[in-house]
Amino acid sequence: MAHNSEETGERFRRRREKEEAHRKQLPGEDDTPLPPPVETIRGEGEKVGRNDPCPCGSGKKYKQCCGRK
Numbered sequence: 930m931a932h933n934s935e936e937t938g939e940r941f942r943r944r945r946e947k948e949e950a951h952r953k954q955l956p957g958e959d960d961t962p963l964p965p966p967v968e969t970i971r972g973e974g975e976k977v978g979r980n981d982p983c984p985c986g987s988g989k990k991y992k993q994c995c996g997r998k
């Protein structure tokens with residue numbers, strides 16, 4: 930019995946280590962500086978319809994993304 934629980938603990942620990950290593954490989958969203966805005970996208974004008982897909986490429990509607998206030 931004791932042996933069994935020991936094994937489970939080891940397994941759990943390895944899984945955690947694996948997850949942590951994987952997390953470190955991911956780019957930190959907070960630490961990664963955003964690329965400079967592309968100049969072809971002009972300002973925050975009303976050129977984009979509020980129900981149109983957002984020009985930032987998020988796939989959301991503009992009013993639910995960058996057009997949100």
Ligand SMILES: [Zn+2]
Pocket residue numbers: 983984985986987994995996
């Ligand atoms: Zn957007």
